[in-house]
Amino acid sequence: MYQDLYFWRRIRRRILDDGESIHHVSKTTQISRFTIRKMLKHEKPIPYKRGTNAPIQDLKKKELPPTIRKKDEIRQEWMKWLYHLERNPSETDIGSQIPSDLLEQLSPHPHNPRKRVLAILARQKGFAISAIAEHLGISRKTVRGYIGDFEATGGTMLYQPTMRKLKSDDPDLKSAVFSLLHEPPALSGYNRTTWRMKDLHQTLKSQGFAVGDGVIRTIIKDSGFRWRAARVVLTSNDPEYRQKLQHVQDILSRLEHDERFFSIDEFGPFAIKMKAGRVLVEAGVQPTVPQWQKSKGWLIATAALELSTNQVTHFYSKAKNTTEMIRMANVLIDKYQGMRKLYLSWDAASWHMSKELLAFVEEHNKQCQGELPTLELAPLPASAQFLNVIESVFSGMARAIIHSSDYPSVKAAQTAIDRYFDERNQHYKVNPKRAGKKIWGLERTSVDFLA
Numbered sequence: 001m002y003q004d005l006y007f008w009r010r011i012r013r014r015i016l017d018d019g020e021s022i023h024h025v026s027k028t029t030q031i032s033r034f035t036i037r038k039m040l041k042h043e044k045p046i047p048y049k050r051g052t053n054a055p056i057q058d059l060k061k062k063e064l065p066p067t068i069r070k071k072d073e074i075r076q077e078w079m080k081w082l083y084h085l086e087r088n089p090s091e092t093d094i095g096s097q098i099p100s101d102l103l104e105q106l107s108p109h110p111h112n113p114r115k116r117v118l119a120i121l122a123r124q125k126g127f128a129i130s131a132i133a134e135h136l137g138i139s140r141k142t143v144r145g146y147i148g149d150f151e152a153t154g155g156t157m158l159y160q161p162t163m164r165k166l167k168s169d170d171p172d173l174k175s176a177v178f179s180l181l182h183e184p185p186a187l188s189g190y191n192r193t194t195w196r197m198k199d200l201h202q203t204l205k206s207q208g209f210a211v212g213d214g215v216i217r218t219i220i221k222d223s224g225f226r227w228r229a230a231r232v233v234l235t236s237n238d239p240e241y242r243q244k245l246q247h248v249q250d251i252l253s254r255l256e257h258d259e260r261f262f263s264i265d266e267f268g269p270f271a272i273k274m275k276a277g278r279v280l281v282e283a284g285v286q287p288t289v290p291q292w293q294k295s296k297g298w299l300i301a302t303a304a305l306e307l308s309t310n311q312v313t314h315f316y317s318k319a320k321n322t323t324e325m326i327r328m329a330n331v332l333i334d335k336y337q338g339m340r341k342l343y344l345s346w347d348a349a350s351w352h353m354s355k356e357l358l359a360f361v362e363e364h365n366k367q368c369q370g371e372l373p374t375l376e377l378a379p380l381p382a383s384a385q386f387l388n389v390i391e392s393v394f395s396g397m398a399r400a401i402i403h404s405s406d407y408p409s410v411k412a413a414q415t416a417i418d419r420y421f422d423e424r425n426q427h428y429k430v431n432p433k434r435a436g437k438k439i440w441g442l443e444r445t446s447v448d449f450l451a
Contacts, residue, residue, distance in 0.1 A: 003045045005073050011039050018131045119146045168218040173209050177219050180204070183241050193237070238348070238381035245387065248378050251343055252307070258340040261307045261378070263390040263436070264328060265346060266320050268300040270402070272413050277403030297410035301417055304328055304344075305390040310428035310435040312393060312421045316414060322354040329360065329375060339373040348382040389436035393424075 011029070014020045015036070022040075026033045038046075115136050122132045123143075133140040167173060180203055185192045188203045197213050204211060238244065255261060273293040281287060302324055303314035313335060317324045325346075332342055346352045361375045368374055380387050401420050407413040 003047075005044060006076060008039055008045050009076060011036060012043070015040060017135070019128055116146045119143050120150050123147055167211050167215045168222070173204075173211060173215075174219050174223075176204060176207055176209060177216060178223070181220070181225065184237050186237075187239075187241065241381040244379065244381045248345060248380065248387070251378055255308060256340070258338075259343065260309075260332075260336055260339050260341075260373075261343040261345065262304040262313075262332060263307060263345050263388055264302075264304045264325070264352075265388055265390045265394070266300055266302045266317065266324075267394045267397070269298045269320075271295040272297045272299065272407050272410050274406040275403055277399075277405075279404050296408065297413075299410060299413055299417075302328055303390055303393070303421070304332060305393055305435055307389060307435045310433055311425050312390075314417075314421055320349070320351060322351045322356045325352060325357055326360050329364075333364075333372055333375075336373060341376060342373045343376050343378050345378040345380055345388075347380050347388055353377075353379060393435075397421075 011025060011031070014025055015022060022033050022036050025031070026036055115138065119132050119136060119138075122136075123129070129140050129143050129147075133143050136143075177200070180188065180200060181195065185195050185199055188199070190199050192199070197216065200216055201211070201213055204216070252261060273295050274289050276289045279287050300317040300320060301314055302317045302320075303312050305312050313328075313331060315327070315331065317327075329344060332344075336342060351357070358377075361377060364372075365374045397417065397420050401416045405413075405416075407416065
C-alpha cells in the first residue's frame with residue numbers, strides 16, 4: 001500500500017494543500033503518524049532495497065511494456081500539470097511560452113460562473129474555505145460571498161453579474177456635497193474662504209458619509225460645477241446663510257394657495273449700443289464690435305418673479321433705490337389684490353432693507369385690514385445670487401435679446417424686453433411650472449430659458 005504513488009500523493013495533498021492535520025489524517029486512514037511524516041518527507045514512495053537479482057529485474061523492465069502503475073504515474077503527472085495550468089498558467093514551466101492572447105483566455109476573471117459553481121460544490125464536499133480559495137485563486141471573502149448568495153437565493157444568483165450601486169448616485173450624499181459648496185467653509189470650522197478637497201472630505205465624514213475624494217470629484221464634475229466657478233459665484237460669505245436659506249425654504253414649503261412669493265431684482269443699468277455675443281457665421285467671417293461707441297441711452301429693468309406660477313412683473317426705473325422697491329411693492333399689491341399675503345425676497349443690497357422700506361411695509365400691514373394682501377420680507381443671504389431666481393430669468397433674457405443686439409433706441413430695447421416677458425408669461429400659463437430648484441430645497445441643475 002505504501003508503494004502506491006497515487007495513495008502516497010493523496011496523503012501529501014490532504015496535508016500540504018488542503019490543510020488537514022497529521023493527527024486527523026492518521027485517524028481517518030489508520031496510518032501511523034510516523035509513516036505519514038515519512039510520506040511528507042519524501043515526494044515519492046521509497047523503493048525497497050533490491051536483492052542480488054536486481055540486474056535481472058532491470059532487464060525484465062526494459063523488455064516488458066510499462067506496467068499499470070507506471071501509467072497511473074503518467075496520468076497523475078498529466079492531471080497535476082493540467083491543474084496548475086488552469087489555476088494559474090503564468091506560474092507553469094511553459095507560462096513564458098504561451099502567447100498573450102491565449103494566456104488571457106487561460107486566466108479567466110475570478111468571478112466567472114464556473115469558479116462560483118466549483119466553490120459551492122467544493123464546500124458541499126467538505127473542503128475548507130481556505131483550501132477552496134487557494135486552489136481557485138480567489139480570496140476567502142469571495143468564497144464566503146458565493147456560499148452566502150447560494151444559501152440565500154439558490155443557484156440563480158451564481159450566474160448574475162455583481163451590480164454595485166455607485167456612491168456618487170446617492171441623493172443624500174449629493175445633497176450634502178451641494179449644501180457645503182453653497183456655503184463658506186468657515187461655517188464648518190475651517191479658516192478659509194474657499195473649499196479644499198480634504199476639507200470637503202473631512203466635513204462629509206463628520207456628517208456620516210464614508211466616501212473618498214474620487215466620489216466627491218465625480219459628483220462635482222457630473223453636476224457641472226467647476227472649482228473656479230464655485231469660488232467666485234456659488235459661495236456665500238453671509239454668517240447667517242443657513243438660517244436665512246432655511247427661513248425662505250420654510251416659507252415655500254408651507255406656501256398656501258392665497259399666498260405668493262416673489263424674487264425681485266434689477267437688471268442694469270446697461271447701455272443701448274451694439275453688444276457682443278455668440279453668432280452663427282460662415283467660414284472666414286469674424287464678427288466684430290467697436291470698442292468705442294456712442295450710447296443711445298440706458299435702461300434699468302426692475303422685475304419680480306412669482307415662483308409658484310413663474311410669472312414676471314416688470315417696469316423700467318431711473319435708479320436703483322428704495323423708492324423703486326416701494327413702487328414694485330405697490331404694483332404687486334394692485335396686481336394680486338385677491339391674495340392674503342405677499343412675500344418679497346431680494347438680495348442684500350442696502351436699498352432692499354432700508355428703514356424707509358421697512359416702515360412702508362409696517363404701515364401697509366397696519367392699514368390693509370384684510371382688504372389688501374399683507375407684505376412680509378424674506379431677504380436672501382449676502383452674495384447668494386444663485387438663490388435669487390430672477391437672476392436666471394435675466395440671464396435667459398440677456399442671451400435671447402441683449403447679446404449680439406444693436407437696438408436703434410431705448411424704445412426699441414424696451415419693446416424687445418416687454419415682448420420677451422409677455423411671451424415667457426404666456427408660455428408658463430399654458431405649461432405651468434414653478435420657478436427655481438435650489439430655493440425650493442431641490443438640487444441645483446442648469447436652467448433652461450424660453451428664447
